[in-house]
Amino acid sequence: MGGVNLSPLVYAGLFPHPPLLITGVGDEQKPEVQSTDQACRELAGRIAAREPELVVIITPHGPVFSDAYTVADWTPLKGGFTAFGSPESMVWENDSAYVQALDQLAERVNLPLYAVDGRQLGKHRQSTELDHGAMIPLWYLEQAGWRGKIAVVRIGGLAPRQCWEIGRALTMATDKKLALIASGDMSHCLTDDAPSPYNPAGAKFDKLVTSALERGEFATVLAIPPDERQRAAECGWRPLITLLGSLSQWQVESQVLSYEGPFGVGYLVAGFDVRGPNGQAEFPDHTPQDRSRLTALAREAISHYLTSGEYLDAPADLAPPLDKRAGTFVSLKLDDQLRGCIGTIEPRHPNLATEIIANAVDAAVNDPRFEPVTEAELTELSISIDVLGGLTPASFADLDPKQLGLVVEWQGRRGLLLPDLPGVDTAEEQLAITCQKAGISEKHRDEAKLFTFTVTRYS
The missing domain is CATH 3.40.830.10 (LigB-like)
Structure with a gap:
């Protein structure tokens, strides 16, 4: 100013x-x-x-x-x-x-x-x-x-x-x-x-x-x-x-x-x-620290897109797990409030690095629930990445909202909920929320196919 x-x-x-x-x-x-x-x-x-x-x-x-x-x-x-x-x-x-x-x-x-x-x-x-x-x-x-x-x-x-x-x-x-x-x-x-x-x-x-x-x-x-x-x-x-x-x-x-x-x-x-x-003091630096190279890559991808309008190229030498293929969700939070979350259940790209880059950009600028992230916000964003394991057919008795994510399917409709989310403490809550995300009404909930999956979370 x-x-x-x-x-x-x-x-x-x-x-x-x-x-x-x-x-x-x-x-x-x-x-x-x-x-x-x-x-x-x-x-x-x-x-x-x-x-x-x-x-x-x-x-x-x-x-x-x-x-x-x-x-x-x-x-x-x-x-x-x-x-x-x-x-x-x-x-x-x-x-x-x-x-x-x-x-x-x-x-x-x-x-x-x-x-x-x-x-x-x-x-x-x-x-x-x-x-x-x-x-x-x-x-x-x-x-x-x-x-x-x-x-x-x-x-x-x-x-x-x-x-x-x-x-x-x-x-x-x-x-x-x-x-x-x-x-x-x-x-x-x-x-x-x-x-x-x-x-x-x-x-x-x-x-x-x-x-x-x-x-x-x-x-x-x-x-x-x-x-x-x-x-x-x-x-x-x-x-x-x-x-x-x-x-x-x-x-x-x-x-x-x-x-x-x-x-x-x-x-x-x-x-x-x-x-x-006292002069022009600057805001104290409380930029969230990326403890993982995966979240650091996501932040770099968002920054690159916001400044150039182009997707970041994946690093040339990919070490595990970035060289593997997996579905991935990138979640953005600003002051502990969700600011964007986009992901893929199955991988769409040749490696995890490219998957993260694409989903990070989508979470920042293409999540329809939010306005696009700005450059000013980027320094304060907390980023977490969930790398999904394979889907396992499950019954209601298998659900564990703290340890296992859930996918529901019914007549072409599909919904996903990541594990260990605040406010999701019971299997009943996990199933109800996931069905709601999929557009599956309560009366058809028992007809839905259930799949659980593990995640590795990076923050």
Whole structure:
């Protein structure tokens, strides 16, 4: 984003957003969140004291999209807490000029962030009321005596680098004195009575984030693996790394003001004191490592195709298993979410190397469920390759979804499911999903021929 000026960023903060912090909501439980309440008041006071002309809030709630961030493009911005039993409500002026400038900047630098107006939300039967993720920090700002223009950014399910890059853009669309707020809670699974089922990964996640912010080790937060975040059942990681993207261009001193975990949810409050510009920081390198030469070949094949439009030639000297023939599936994941998967049950090419090259390209650009992979995404893709063994006729009693893949056939229809997939734990689930993929209805399931196969998985 060279050539774009930074705004005078004056302060940044991380707010949790339990509604019971608000007057009239769960007053009998207020003692349980006293430390959080005091820290939120302290953080709001620090922001107000810097007299920002604009506050941008990054929230994980409200209408959100899997493939883009949005910024609210209507004014005034209204919200309240009647859904939580409180008559409290607020009206804020949206900084429309900032919203338009941010939208134009995102388009210019090809970032998936879009201004969305109230009419667009209405067409999808979505409310224009601000969500509690935005409202609770605003309530504290109002309590601290600050009233100014705001902008509300809603996260999308993007890869870490894109979240971080959008954060950088937030500080480049205005020359006003700017404060940034990330709204989000930590783990929701700290205890048996938490909103999500208890998982010890929750406390581990919260401790990792809290200690990283205390030490100013922001790269540690960015590097938390997707499976750890998922087990923690958090809603604050993407708002936080978006904020850290904004702060990457500044000298920053971070301070944890409080952390507590009542009701099984982690509430973390942190402030970020901005000391001055820090150049153009780059996103920390967390490129997935290809531990196998097979996955390295797949990544090279995708890169070659994206840059040249041509298929990579197979290496001249093929060592086992690349010199063999076998059906192969190439699976692509971005931030632990499937991004493409294409394969062949029986081999179509003279060797495994060529099979991998063809299927890797197809998974990247020809999977009809997804948009083609971009060069920017390639560095963050995790690639796995399943090399299939031969098909063995089987009965239902032979099924083993953890160890054996399954092929079903009925009247020319065919479906395949790889083994050891998340959420496929029983033979019944494996058979039902495979038949669904083949277009075989439940009433014809017993008529289908079953075949199992082994796989060798490379990642």
